[in-house]
Amino acid sequence: MILNTSLEIKDDTSLLLSSKWSATLPLIDTHTHFDAPVFDADRMIQAQQAYGRGVRHLILVGYVARHFERLYETQRLLAQQKIIQPAVPQTHIAVGLHPFYSDQHTEEHLSQMAQLIQQRRPLAIGEIGLDTFTAAMKQPHMLAKQQYFFKAQLDMAVQHQLPVMLHIRKAHAEALALIKAHDYDAQVLGGIAHSFSGGEQEAKAFVKLGFKLGVTGQITNPNAKKLRRAICAAVAEYGVKCLVIETDCPDMTPVMCQTSSHHASALGQDTDNEWHGAEGHNRNVPSNLPWVLLTLSELLDIAPADLARQLWQNSCDALQVDWDYLERYDS
Numbered sequence: 001m002i003l004n005t006s007l008e009i010k011d012d013t014s015l016l017l018s019s020k021w022s023a024t025l026p027l028i029d030t031h032t033h034f035d036a037p038v039f040d041a042d043r044m045i046q047a048q049q050a051y052g053r054g055v056r057h058l059i060l061v062g063y064v065a066r067h068f069e070r071l072y073e074t075q076r077l078l079a080q081q082k083i084i085q086p087a088v089p090q091t092h093i094a095v096g097l098h099p100f101y102s103d104q105h106t107e108e109h110l111s112q113m114a115q116l117i118q119q120r121r122p123l124a125i126g127e128i129g130l131d132t133f134t135a136a137m138k139q140p141h142m143l144a145k146q147q148y149f150f151k152a153q154l155d156m157a158v159q160h161q162l163p164v165m166l167h168i169r170k171a172h173a174e175a176l177a178l179i180k181a182h183d184y185d186a187q188v189l190g191g192i193a194h195s196f197s198g199g200e201q202e203a204k205a206f207v208k209l210g211f212k213l214g215v216t217g218q219i220t221n222p223n224a225k226k227l228r229r230a231i232c233a234a235v236a237e238y239g240v241k242c243l244v245i246e247t248d249c250p251d252m253t254p255v256m257c258q259t260s261s262h263h264a265s266a267l268g269q270d271t272d273n274e275w276h277g278a279e280g281h282n283r284n285v286p287s288n289l290p291w292v293l294l295t296l297s298e299l300l301d302i303a304p305a306d307l308a309r310q311l312w313q314n315s316c317d318a319l320q321v322d323w324d325y326l327e328r329y330d331s
Contacts, residue, residue: 025308026325027293028315029058029089029286031127031165031194031214031246035067035074038250038283043074044081047088050286054308057315057323058089058286061127061165061194063098065109068116071095089286092319094124094165096153099131099146110152117160123319126165127194128153130175147178154184163190163320166211172198176205186210190318195248199226200233207234207242212318214246217254217284220295228299235300240307244315245292253284254291 029050039046050058060071075091082088095113097105117125130146132138137146157164164184168175179186187210194214196203203213213234218224234242260282293311297304312325 024052024054025290025293025305026056026312027054027245027289027308028312028323029055029247029249029289030192030244030315030318031061031216032058032249032286033061033063033251034058034091034249034286035060035070036250043077044085044088046285046287047078047081048085050289051087051089053287053290055089055286055289057092059092059094059123059165059319062093062095063127064101064104065097065112068095068112072120092123094126095122096126096128096165097149098127098167099129099150100133100137100167100169102137102142102146102149105145105149110149113153114156117156117162121160122162123321124163124165124191125153125157125160126192127167128164129167129169130171130178131167131169132171132174133169143174147174150175150178151182154179154182157189158182158184161189163192163318165214166191166193166206167195168193169197172202172205176202176209179209190320192244192318194246195252196230197227198230200230203230203234204237207238212244212314213242214244214248215292215296216246216248216252217257217288217292218252219299220254220256220291222255231296232299240300240302240310241314241317243296243311244318245289245296245311247284247286247289247292249284249286249288251284253282254288254295256291257284257288258282 060074062068062071071093075093078088078091095116097109097113128150130150132143136142154164166175191211192214193206193211195216196213207213213231215231218227219231293304293308297307309325316323
């Protein structure tokens with residue numbers, strides 16, 4: 001296997017017309033925030049476009065308790081639409097209390113989450129973890145609170161035998177130590193290190209524990225050299241079975257889909273009105289997922305069809321499901 005760490009991004013037209021892209025390939029978007037208000041005006045159109053680009057399943061991922069019900073309402077509306085128009089992806093739910101919003105989380109939120117898992121069993125728990133990206137999040141009291149909620153949610157995962165979706169940012173060593181000390185076993189329960197952003201050794205450490213590495217549109221950025229080296233190092237040691245792909249929409253827009261240098265993110269903004277005032281034309285959407293596939297295909301020198309099949313199986317393994325894969329999907 002040749003790992004092309006100096007990948008150059010082809011322009012939109014040439015890549016779409018590439019002989020490698022001759023079929024619609026089945027894909028699973030393992031991490032989205034497709035329930036966010038930024039999709040309210042055109043969610044059904046975007047769902048149909050995603051299906052047309054091969055996305056057959058997508059995961060709606062929670063981050064604060066106040067929006068848990070929104071996840072289920074979005075799933076209900078998309079399921080209702082699928083009865084009328086089958087050409088939309090199946091949607092699934094993960095619930096979790098995101099570390100970046102730890103100052104908002106309370107014991108009551110943990111209780112609500114536990115009750116929700118008991119009554120309306122989600123596919124996974126997430127996104128959960130540790131985040132020390134800002135100075136405020138590095139403060140001892142805030143890090144201690146993050147660790148408390150992380151452990152509590154890992155406990156729920158073990159209790160209900162559910163995989164977790166990890167959000168780890170600038171805290172990979174701390175997260176690895178906490179997971180190793182916990183009785184959550186990703187080799188048994190599965191799990192995803194969502195939007196992986198660590199280095200080579202950290203990538204291999206998470207895979208060794210049993211987690212898949214979630215690859216987003218960030219991989220399409222030719223300047224993301226650290227990320228590319230980490231992904232290549234993990235694949236060199238463990239094979240392509242260690243990867244899954246995701247959009248993390250509306251964030252992490254692939255570079256070939258960006259029409260603005262404005263990089264507003266939902267993270268850290270008003271959780272009641274995500275993306276308020278952001279540049280909508282730079283919004284990431286589920287139909288952009290094939291760009292992640294094609295970039296990985298070039299980076300790892302694996303045919304898109306072969307890679308898509310392996311990523312499908314990897315996603316099923318990580319989420320402890322058995323979704324049928326068809327050789328070819330018509331759009």
